[in-house]
Amino acid sequence: MTATTDQAAALRIASGRKAFVEPLRLGERLKEIRLANHWTLDDVSQRTGLARSTLSKIENDQISPTFSAVQKLITGLNIDLPQLLSPPKTQQRTLGRRDLTRVGEGQLHPTPTYEHELLSWQLAQKRMIPFKTIVRARHFEEFHEWVRHDGEEFLIVLDGEILLYTEFYEPLRLERGDSIYFDSDMGHALISVSDEDAVVLSVCTRGDAV
């Protein structure tokens, strides 16, 4: 175990954040790729411009490569990041997982405009991301750029009343119980228009990239 890992762990503990980031065995993965192509460390060194010794250390998790080193790897080996990061993706039939979140016990992610409560956050590797949001924003101007992310989003108003701004449509007023489904790479933003801050439930699809 490297000092880097300990340090990261300590930091997470110190800041109270949950460690729901997967191990991410980058070195291991690199070695897999290298061996799969019947390359020696020297070959990879030639292709990437990184020293043999450096590559060895990366493979054995003795150092955390700088980002520029990672770039040299992906360009030199002609692979892309997801390929380097994600394990061989043994799509084994994960059967019977479940993740319960009692009311109010989601993971909070406050921002100036929204107050997100991530639900089912303990389960990694899921295809949907559900979260409850208190919409603090009151004016469209509070957003400095469109919110936008790959995939699709479903949204239903649990409480209050909102105005949904989208890139290609007129703003839409949604009341309690109204719901909408949209492509979330279209810019979007919500503001509350009821007396109290509105609460919405959203479910996003998770992009397949890392």
Added chain:
Amino acid sequence: MTATTDQAAALRIASGRKAFVEPLRLGERLKEIRLANHWTLDDVSQRTGLARSTLSKIENDQISPTFSAVQKLITGLNIDLPQLLSPPKTQQRTLGRRDLTRVGEGQLHPTPTYEHELLSWQLAQKRMIPFKTIVRARHFEEFHEWVRHDGEEFLIVLDGEILLYTEFYEPLRLERGDSIYFDSDMGHALISVSDEDAVVLSVCTRGDAV
């Protein structure tokens, strides 16, 4: 710039490979994200555990962060790599579809045990299927076999109180606001236990080959 870079460049020329290494203004992108969220360097420092000074240098392209630093960024800021790497890349596949369903205007599918109201039913080709369900069943025996379907399901109780039976776990009592995420090929069934019939909102992934 550095000897390393020159060396790599020389190697690429020597081997006839295209440079093709995109600029990848990681620092610039980070700053965009930070400002878009109204975060100061200090805020980001708190969230990620990286020093203010380090963040400043990354934003100004004065250093190339180690991969562990990048990891801290993505976990701390709750973003993913593509988001951090790809510039606002004029998305080409922005479709911008949307489908509004006003409260009570979903498509009804009554069964003896459940009364489903399909939401966003006008939009075909979507990755999630959202629906509201009034749980009429009162006893587990009313189900003659497990409900089961490919993919994953997210469920949140909107009203009343239910008991969730699943194939591999003890029955689980869920009250208003509680939510759960599970693999839906595991058999499952709901019954109402509150005075009035409970109402739940579900979102299923749509099975599709990848």
Added chain:
DNA sequence: AGGGCGGGTTCACTATAGGAAAAAACTTTC
């Protein structure tokens, strides 16, 4: 055995990333 040889790890050193605090640039306040 001993001697090359291809492939990987370790070592000693240099370059650079990361951290703490001071300095500089900007804002706000009175």
Added chain:
DNA sequence: GAAAGTTTTTTCCTATAGTGAACCCGCCCT
């Protein structure tokens, strides 16, 4: 418009990533 406060950049130092060379294998040789 100076003082006080806030945010970012610079500076200086330490920790660590990256390098070339030495070293350590197991594997042919003849």
